[in-house]
Amino acid sequence: xxxxxxxxxxxxxxxxxxxxxxxxxxxxxxxxxxxxxxxxxxxxxxxxxxxxxxxxxxxxxxxxxxxxxxxxxxxxxxxxxxxxxxxxxxxxxxxxxxxxxxxxxxxxxxxxxxxxxxxxxxxxxxxxxxxxxxxxxxxxxxxxxxxxxxxxxxxxxxxxxxxxxxxxxxxxxxxxxxxxxxxxxxxxxxxxxxxxxxxxxxxxxxxxxxxxxxxxxxxxxxxxxxxxxxxxxxxxxxxxxxxxxxxxxxxxxxxxxxxxxxxxxxxxxxxxxxxxxxxxxxxxxxxxxxxxxxxxxxxxxxxxxxxxxxxxxxxxxxxxxxxxxxxxxxxxxxxxxxxxxxxxxxxxxxxxxxxxxxxxxxxxxxxxxxxxxxxxxxxxxxxxxxxxxxxxxxxxxxxxxxxxxxxxxxxxxxxxxxxxxxxxxxxxxxxxxxxxxxxxxxxxxxxxxxxxxxxxxxxxxxxxxxxxxxxxxxxxxxxxxxxxxxxxxxxxxxxxxxxxxxxxxxxxxxxxxxxxxxxxxxxxxxxxxxxxxxxxxxxxxxxxxxxxxxxxxxxxxxxxxxxxxxxxxxxxxxxxxxx
Numbered sequence: 001x002x003x004x005x006x007x008x009x010x011x012x013x014x015x016x017x018x019x020x021x022x023x024x025x026x027x028x029x030x031x032x033x034x035x036x037x038x039x040x041x042x043x044x045x046x047x048x049x050x051x052x053x054x055x056x057x058x059x060x061x062x063x064x065x066x067x068x069x070x071x072x073x074x075x076x077x078x079x080x081x082x083x084x085x086x087x088x089x090x091x092x093x094x095x096x097x098x099x100x101x102x103x104x105x106x107x108x109x110x111x112x113x114x115x116x117x118x119x120x121x122x123x124x125x126x127x128x129x130x131x132x133x134x135x136x137x138x139x140x141x142x143x144x145x146x147x148x149x150x151x152x153x154x155x156x157x158x159x160x161x162x163x164x165x166x167x168x169x170x171x172x173x174x175x176x177x178x179x180x181x182x183x184x185x186x187x188x189x190x191x192x193x194x195x196x197x198x199x200x201x202x203x204x205x206x207x208x209x210x211x212x213x214x215x216x217x218x219x220x221x222x223x224x225x226x227x228x229x230x231x232x233x234x235x236x237x238x239x240x241x242x243x244x245x246x247x248x249x250x251x252x253x254x255x256x257x258x259x260x261x262x263x264x265x266x267x268x269x270x271x272x273x274x275x276x277x278x279x280x281x282x283x284x285x286x287x288x289x290x291x292x293x294x295x296x297x298x299x300x301x302x303x304x305x306x307x308x309x310x311x312x313x314x315x316x317x318x319x320x321x322x323x324x325x326x327x328x329x330x331x332x333x334x335x336x337x338x339x340x341x342x343x344x345x346x347x348x349x350x351x352x353x354x355x356x357x358x359x360x361x362x363x364x365x366x367x368x369x370x371x372x373x374x375x376x377x378x379x380x381x382x383x384x385x386x387x388x389x390x391x392x393x394x395x396x397x398x399x400x401x402x403x404x405x406x407x408x409x410x411x412x413x414x415x416x417x418x419x420x421x422x423x424x425x426x427x428x429x430x431x432x433x434x435x436x437x438x439x440x441x442x443x444x445x446x447x448x449x450x451x452x453x454x455x456x457x458x459x460x461x462x463x464x465x466x467x468x469x470x471x472x473x474x475x476x477x478x479x480x481x482x483x484x485x486x487x488x489x490x491x492x493x494x495x496x497x498x499x500x501x502x503x504x505x506x507x508x509x510x511x512x513x514x515x516x517x518x519x520x521x522x523x524x525x526x527x528x529x530x531x532x533x534x535x536x537x538x539x540x541x542x543x544x545x546x547x548x549x550x551x552x553x554x555x556x557x558x559x560x561x562x563x564x565x566x567x568x569x570x571x572x573x574x575x576x577x578x579x
Contacts, residue, residue, distance in 0.1 A: 010040040
């Protein structure tokens with residue numbers, strides 16, 4: 001979509017009802033310029049993505065007062081996410097050219113951050129290369145000052161886990177300064193930026209919102225002919241396809257390099273192609289210009305089945321939702337068919353020459369995260385190991401035989417603050433096996449620990465390799481949530497889809513309950529809040545001894561003494577627990 005499309009979309013907010021949308025997000029917007037158009041672009045992007053935006057905007061030029069005043073609407077309002085964007089424009093004077101003003105505002109932001117329960121995204125200051133200094137730009141005092149400011153913003157982010165700095169200069173670099181700044185708008189309306197810049201800025205901001213509400217994409221599913229390489233391998237053979245040092249082969253090589261970068265940062269790759277499997281395997285084996293190998297793909301469908309059935313099959317194999325998938329195919333007919341039959345799948349327009357593939361992939365803005373963990377970097381290896389487990393599963397007599405053959409070991413940690421980034425990320429990305437779908441930032445996890453609550457997490461290994469930290473339970477102290485001292489509340493219980501079907505959740509909750517019993521907790525309260533995606537978790541509480549309370553269908557309670565006397569029969573003793 002383009003800027004005007006977002007503007008049209010934003011007008012629907014007047015009649016929109018938040019209950020008609022898949023998610024609602026509360027947003028605070030703080031700037032030092034006229035931001036009406038930027039706000040409308042952000043609203044338009046959100047509505048187009050089935051998210052209702054509840055936006056509070058600080059009035060024009062009043063950011064200083066509202067940040068400082070603890071009684072202001074800004075400070076009293078608990079927003080899910082706050083965007084702060086201050087501009088130091090190269091074409092006019094700015095209050096931020098005063099170091100004293102910046103330091104005062106930075107102190108106000110730091111206090112706001114400490115009081116805020118939500119995420120805070122601070123835009124870096126734009127370091128313009130346009131000045132009287134020309135090629136001696138490093139000698140420009142303003143240029144040096146802005147770099148100093150940006151270093152201090154980075155320091156703020158480093159010491160506050162709910163703060164992330166958006167690199168505004170990256171966006172200016174992509175567009176070019178002449179396409180980012182609106183010269184007439186600067187002087188006439190104090191609107192420093194072009195419509196194109198504000199549309200891109202809104203898309204980038206929404207990528208953070210998508211991460212916050214658990215909508216980050218996890219998997220890129222690729223066609224092969226004229227997508228991963230040029231030409232049809234069944235006709236041209238493994239050495240005849242366009243892949244190599246000359247155009248257009250070099251464009252496809254570079255596209256594969258970009259895909260490998262995504263794979264290395266934790267995005268799953270899969271293949272969905274109408275092709276003879278033997279032809280594809282031969283191409284991977286014999287064409288030495290391949291950057292990607294079959295080992296980089298966690299699921300492969302090279303057959304003559306329809307691509308819709310293949311997409312469903314891939315999602316089932318990988319244990320991810322269709323809404324976590326992006327389908328890239330050069331054929332408009334196949335794109336249209338998948339988009340129509342599976343609206344949850346993101347299907348970008350791929351009608352472009354191959355030299356534009358890499359830039360288009362980078363521009364999707366579907367994979368933003370607040371942090372990158374060790375598990376992300378190792379995910380490609382983990383899914384490759386999963387294909388080996390699949391072979392074992394197919395030979396196993398039954399599920400228990402399969403689980404026993406894996407040699408699963410689970411190391412359980414409790415209140416390990418160093419795991420906070422991973423635990424927060426799990427709450428943001430886990431949708432299927434998730435009892436309450438609560439979304440938390442790293443600062444929330446740290447606060448839970450500081451407030452005398454318990455955060456259990458499980459790192460899982462088997463004979464094929466390391467799954468990483470894949471399961472989490474947050475247990476709140478009863479006295480802190482209005483319960484008796486000898487009671488507790490299961491605030492969150494979730495598990496990565498990568499380990500579903502192995503009985504890990506049963507062994508994990510058994511350990512949690514026994515730890516609570518040792519702490520003389522008598523009752524454990526819990527909730528199951530159904531969503532469109534968490535059906536795999538709907539029977540979990542009932543199967544593990546919890547009973548519904550008179551409060552309603554979503555509320556459960558477990559008598560821990562009764563559980564200890566009669567533990568859940570589903571707990572598989574083959575899973576070794578190491579506290």
